[in-house]
Amino acid sequence: MTRTLHALTVLVSLGSAVLGQAAAQSADLNVTLYAANPEAPAPGSGWETADLIRAASGANLKFTMIPTGADGDNKIGALAAANSLPDLFEIRNRTLFYQLIRQGQIAPVGPLLTLMPQRTRARYSSTTRNGLVNENGQMYGLQEPAALSRQYGIMVRQDWLDRLNLRAPTTLEDFLNVARAFTERDPDGNGRKDTYGYCGVIDFDNSGIFPSLGLGNHFQWIYGAYGVPGTWNYRNGTAFAANLRSPAYRQATEYVRKLVDARVMDPDWATMKRSDLRNRWQQGRCGMFFESVGGFNAGFKNFDANNPRGDATFIAAPTGPGNHRSMGTYANAGTLLVVSRKAMDAGKGQAIAKLLEWANSGPGYMQLVFGTKGLDYTLVKGVPTVTNRNATERLTDTQLKYLSLNGSTQELKARYATARYSDGRSVSLSDLLAFTQRRNNWIDRSGDLVVPAAPNQADIDRYVSESLVQFVLGQRPLNDSSWKSFQDGLNGLNFTAYEKNAAAALRANGYLK
Secondary structure (H helix, E strand, O other): OHHHHHHHHHHHHOOHHHHHHHHHOOOEEEEEEEOOOOOOOOOOOOOHHHHHHHHHHOOEEEEEEEOOOHHHHHHHHHHHHOOOOOOEEEOOOHHHHHHHHHOOOEOOOHHHHOOOHHHHHHHOOOHHHHHHHEEOOEEOOEEOOOOOOOOEEEEEEHHHHHHOOOOOOOEHHHHHHHHHHHHHOOOOOOOOOOOEEEEOOOEOOOOOOEOOOOOEHHHHHHHHHOOOOOOEEOOOOOOOEEHHHOHHHHHHHHHHHHHHHOOOEOOOOOOOOHHHHHHHHHHOOEEEEEEEHHHHHHHHHHHHHHOOOOOEEEEOOOEOOOOOOOOOEEOOOOOEEEEEHHHHHOOOHHHHHHHHHHHHOHHHHHHHHHOOEOOOEEEEOOEEEEOOOOHHHHHHHOOOHHHOOOOOHHHHHHHOOEEEOOOOOEEEHHHHHHHHHHOOOOEEOHHHHHOOOOOOHHHHHHHHHHHHHHHHHOOOOOOHHHHHHHHHHHHOOOHHHHHHHHHHHHHHOOOOO
């Protein structure tokens, strides 16, 4: 009842003009987004946010959540095959995006821009970013700036460093020495040899970072230390290469093998999942581990419970032998929203523009990002601060936040507040985020988004990843002959054509001269 009364109050505050618009229109608007809070259910009937959207856009919201990853892509593909795409939806698979353009299933969005002037000025005024969604001179998507990127990094157990009188590693050599000490010198003092220097997994999460070919995100910092992070190297504007062609790529792979041979890595690294890794650092088995700020926040309570006086923080990406260092690559591009051709032909463009303009700022932005004021959050010195009650309901209320997130300093402070240990210590999550974003020499490779996937992309991905794992685990010698054999194997996958197409796309979009 309290929520209903509150919703009515907010409705009134929107003004009679908006309500008048709502009365004039009553179209259904089908919106599909990837799950923003997969741990919470989708909104049900009687959702107050739907009432607010009806008042703002005049449309009856029909909201559907889809899972991230291949399952979500498959869902969109199935809807396209049935000619049942939602009116407005999010898409993350660029190959699928261009496929839908060429099938004529999604519409140019240029006509919407003037209907939502504030949002266009704030989000769609970058020619470079708009170029990521252009096809034959038409803009087929609403490409948002990155609201959150570079949120990952290497975390270290500061309390273990202190116990062993060690300094945080700054070079690859330091890293191996500290990892060895964390493995062999009983850093938790329990009398058992049950800890590892570094915990990482083969993971290709693309939330705010690029995973690259090979071993994925958790080892990119090693390739970055040799000057070859990411799949492509076009940093100089005129030069272009696939990084795996570089001798430095082999040297980085040799360093990963060095960690494995020294037995300082969790031995299950090649097979375990991200969830396994998270369980292990929360249990206190990892001295250093690759994690995001959000992942650390999600596991913080377990970590605190299992590790009294435990203390984890980020370190900067270690420097390699050529003074290179980078935690990896990323794109300054976030959520991609598209409009189905069917919706545009049905005259729903205006309602979509009204919804997006409402979601851009003011009460609409606050409702979608933080939930209901007074119930889900309060303002503390101007910063939205979530309340402790109704956690699941708050997460449900904010399942549409991908329509609104903007990555502002205030937003990030609100999303990443302060975590408090049970003994009274605290850690600012927004400070952790700022550290890993600013101190890790992340490389902007937004151009990667225009590179077309190879027809046999899955085969290429599998070949490179499995070959590197074999090298690193010692299942395959790592010498001149075997490395040449690995490179020769790319010929059978038509990798050269993939490279040529990548260079052509980057050049056509201005990333290569």
